[in-house]
Amino acid sequence: xxxxxxxxxxxxxxASYAVxxxxxxxxLLFRSGIRGAVMVGFAAAGVLAHTLFLGWRAANxxxxxxxxxxxWYLLAAWLLACGSLWLTVANPRTPTGLFMLPLVxxxxxxxxxxxxxxxxQSPATxxxxxxxxxxxxxxxxxxxxxxxxxxxxxxxAGRLAxxxxxxxxxxxxxxxxxxxxxxxxxxxxxxxxxxxxxxGIVLNAVNRQQGLLESIPWNDPVIxxxxxxxxxxxxxxLLERAASRRxxxxxxxxLLSLVSLGVLTLSILWGLFGxxxxxxxxxxxxxxxxxxxxxxxxxxxxxxxPAPRPGVIx
Amino acid sequence: MTLAxxxxxxxxxxxxxxxxLAFSAEQAAVALRRFRQRFPGREGVLLSTCNRxxxxxxxxxxxxxxxxxxxxxxxxxxxxIDAALLAPVLAGENDQAAVHHLFSVASGLDxxxxxxxxxxxxxxxxxxxxxxxQTAGPLTGGMFQAALRTAKRVATETAIxxxxxxxxxxxxxxxxxxxxxxxxxxxxxxxxAGKMAHETLRYLRDAGARDxxxxxxxxxxxEDLATRLGARAARFSDxxxxxxxxxxVVSTTGATEPxxxxxxxxxxxxxxxxxxxxxxxxxxxxxxxxxxxxxxxxWLYSIDDLGAACDANRKTxxxxxxxxxxxxxxxxxxxxxxxxxxxxxxxIEQLRAGWTETGESELDRLFRRLPGLDDTxxxxxxxxxxxxxxxxxxxxxxxxRNESHSGPPHGLLDALRRLFDLKD
Numbered sequence: 141x142x143x144x145x146x147x148x149x150x151x152x153x154x155a156s157y158a159v160x161x162x163x164x165x166x167x168l169l170f171r172s173g174i175r176g177a178v179m180v181g182f183a184a185a186g187v188l189a190h191t192l193f194l195g196w197r198a199a200n201x202x203x204x205x206x207x208x209x210x211x212w213y214l215l216a217a218w219l220l221a222c223g224s225l226w227l228t229v230a231n232p233r234t235p236t237g238l239f240m241l242p243l244v245x246x247x248x249x250x251x252x253x254x255x256x257x258x259x260x261q262s263p264a265t266x267x268x269x270x271x272x273x274x275x276x277x278x279x280x281x282x283x284x285x286x287x288x289x290x291x292x293x294x295x296x297a298g299r300l301a302x303x304x305x306x307x308x309x310x311x312x313x314x315x316x317x318x319x320x321x322x323x324x325x326x327x328x329x330x331x332x333x334x335x336x337x338x339x340g341i342v343l344n345a346v347n348r349q350q351g352l353l354e355s356i357p358w359n360d361p362v363i364x365x366x367x368x369x370x371x372x373x374x375x376x377x378l379l380e381r382a383a384s385r386r387x388x389x390x391x392x393x394x395l396l397s398l399v400s401l402g403v404l405t406l407s408i409l410w411g412l413f414g415x416x417x418x419x420x421x422x423x424x425x426x427x428x429x430x431x432x433x434x435x436x437x438x439x440x441x442x443x444x445x446p447a448p449r450p451g452v453i454x
Numbered sequence: 455m456t457l458a459x460x461x462x463x464x465x466x467x468x469x470x471x472x473x474x475l476a477f478s479a480e481q482a483a484v485a486l487r488r489f490r491q492r493f494p495g496r497e498g499v500l501l502s503t504c505n506r507x508x509x510x511x512x513x514x515x516x517x518x519x520x521x522x523x524x525x526x527x528x529x530x531x532x533x534x535i536d537a538a539l540l541a542p543v544l545a546g547e548n549d550q551a552a553v554h555h556l557f558s559v560a561s562g563l564d565x566x567x568x569x570x571x572x573x574x575x576x577x578x579x580x581x582x583x584x585x586x587x588q589t590a591g592p593l594t595g596g597m598f599q600a601a602l603r604t605a606k607r608v609a610t611e612t613a614i615x616x617x618x619x620x621x622x623x624x625x626x627x628x629x630x631x632x633x634x635x636x637x638x639x640x641x642x643x644x645x646x647a648g649k650m651a652h653e654t655l656r657y658l659r660d661a662g663a664r665d666x667x668x669x670x671x672x673x674x675x676x677e678d679l680a681t682r683l684g685a686r687a688a689r690f691s692d693x694x695x696x697x698x699x700x701x702x703v704v705s706t707t708g709a710t711e712p713x714x715x716x717x718x719x720x721x722x723x724x725x726x727x728x729x730x731x732x733x734x735x736x737x738x739x740x741x742x743x744x745x746x747x748x749x750x751x752x753w754l755y756s757i758d759d760l761g762a763a764c765d766a767n768r769k770t771x772x773x774x775x776x777x778x779x780x781x782x783x784x785x786x787x788x789x790x791x792x793x794x795x796x797x798x799x800x801x802i803e804q805l806r807a808g809w810t811e812t813g814e815s816e817l818d819r820l821f822r823r824l825p826g827l828d829d830t831x832x833x834x835x836x837x838x839x840x841x842x843x844x845x846x847x848x849x850x851x852x853x854x855r856n857e858s859h860s861g862p863p864h865g866l867l868d869a870l871r872r873l874f875d876l877k878d
Binding site: 296308315316320385391 | 610612616629633634635636726727728729730751755770
């Protein structure tokens with residue numbers, strides 16, 4: 141059994157999600173009696189393989205479980221995939237996977253481009269690191285869910301405005317449900333991102349107190365973009381709250397949720413391709429580490445580097 | 455000929471005659487009892503709905519089912535109608551055509567509203583009643599089960615019954631449910647008491663709506679309607695206030711000018727707190743100024759908008775017709791193939807029994823000549839004999855089954871009887 145689990149690769153579950161996505165897409169083209177079962181089967185197989193893969197990594201990695209950028213993206217993808225599967229089973233006539241699975245596959249792609257080396261941890265920073273990572277994960281997943289609901293709201297509203305009956309196999313949830321979901325996701329994302337940012341500051345303060353950091357790197361690009369992301373999510377949540385009592389409020393909320401996803405995507409791309417000192421060893425001098433495919437957007441700032449890299453002077 | 459049906463539907467029988475011909479459940483039970491006495495040993499199922507009356511008859515083995523003319527006379531007698539009136543408007547079919555017809559009926563392809571699903575339950579009821587009255591049998595049983603299977607395939611593999619066709623059902627299922635998730639916490643305002651109001655309210659009630667207010671120019675009429683529909687009546691002069699409180703408006707007045715003008719609505723809009731409003735304007739001429747539909751948070755649908763959605767759905771159903779007919783044809787052919795194959799069962803049994811008997815006698819002879827064989831060896835040899843016989847029989851049986859697809863395999867059966875000296 142262990143040997144079988146150890147052979148599960150990212151390709152296994154990514155391919156399963158891709159087939160489930162293709163099945164979802166085919167709803168728009170033709171009808172089929174068995175498509176739903178095939179779709180759920182592939183999505184469930186993907187989630188199972190994904191779960192076993194993460195479990196295997198958590199059990200066999202020498203460092204703290206799931207503490208690399210690679211694991212973080214895969215964990216975010218896993219949460220979205222579980223959500224997609226659950227929503228597909230609960231609402232079989234809604235093409236949820238058509239919206240969620242591309243995000244899942246994108247996160248898996250981002251994982252493949254990011255570092256697998258675990259972020260260095262010390263007993264003193266482990267708890268704060270876990271809190272920081274978990275809040276940031278929750279914020280990102282909430283943004284993704286909110287944006288999907290917002291996109292569905294706009295599609296549903298467009299259909300209702302054109303006075304058309306729902307297209308075959310493309311029945312969206314009600315505007316009321318989607319607006320409520322989008323609004324709640326925005327609130328959760330704002331709170332979680334703020335908590336993630338605050339816990340990151342505490343984490344750095346602990347490191348500094350223990351002499352692992354000379355000072356908190358406030359001007360580090362990762363901290364700056366994280367700060368910008370938190371500022372945007374909090375602003376978006378406040379704007380959404382203000383708009384909720386206006387007749388065109390749900391549309392504004394839906395559009396804001398899409399902007400939030402755009403901001404998050406930019407932040408992730410910046411994390412993947414930009415340069416940062418975030419997460420590199422303390423007391424290190426010289427040029428900034430190179431891209432950051434090794435860096436993670438929402439990660440703990442920790443004192444030692446995972447591995448030597450060109451351009452990093454120890 | 456083993457299967458037959460006679461019957462008429464909304465296509466051929468005038469409504470007055472259809473009303474006289476229709477059977478209630480009790481009358482159908484009495485008719486089936488009479489059928490059993492009149493045609494002993496024959497199977498019969500009576501399908502009577504508001505749009506059709508059809509009598510299916512079948513007979514196993516070599517006896518014939520009642521001729522269509524006898525079935526027409528029987529129906530006329532049961533309902534006390536002159537058979538001469540019925541004969542010109544009823545249709546009759548035999549065998550594959552009868553099967554094809556039942557499968558089409560069960561799938562809703564012969565219904566007044568193409569693809570309507572209620573017919574499946576009616577076919578099930580007809581079959582259950584025939585079972586209760588002991589006029590059902592293996593042939594009609596197989597035929598009706600295959601009909602229900604066909605209906606299920608048509609429903610799942612095509613979209614013929616998927617789209618709604620009535621304006622109130624589309625208004626609620628495709629539009630109101632698109633805006634609101636639940637209706638038990640929504641205020642429904644009914645303006646006027648037009649004919650479509652009842653049906654729309656019925657759908658809304660099914661969806662969970664409980665808080666319903668009726669506004670009508672005549673307070674007495676509003677109160678009367680409110681009592682009947684379990685709603686609350688309000689004065690017409692309170693229309694503005696009711697608009698402020700409403701989440702969903704169904705408007706069906708007979709007014710010749712818009713009842714809710716843009717100015718009136720703008721007054722209500724300011725006090726609504728940004729809540730969305732769904733308006734189903736089912737009146738002609740319209741009760742709501744169409745410019746209200748452009749206001750943010752307002753979803754306004756006129757009867758023409760909903761009618762257009764109905765037409766689109768109707769066309770969708772029509773487009774599914776070829777696929778549905780192909781399923782019916784395939785299932786009818788499969789059923790007839792199985793039915794024809796059943797007729798060869800006695801010959802196959804004789805053939806199998808003859809070969810088994812010969813094999814057993816040869817085995818006895820062999821075992822007598824080889825007394826030293828132990829039980830294991832004997833069992834092995836016996837099994838080999840059986841496998842050999844089964845393999846020899848395989849080709850003729852396959853030929854018989856293949857031949858059954860194009861009709862009763864009389865030629866092959868006759869050849870087998872003559873070649874292997876089988877008795878009838």
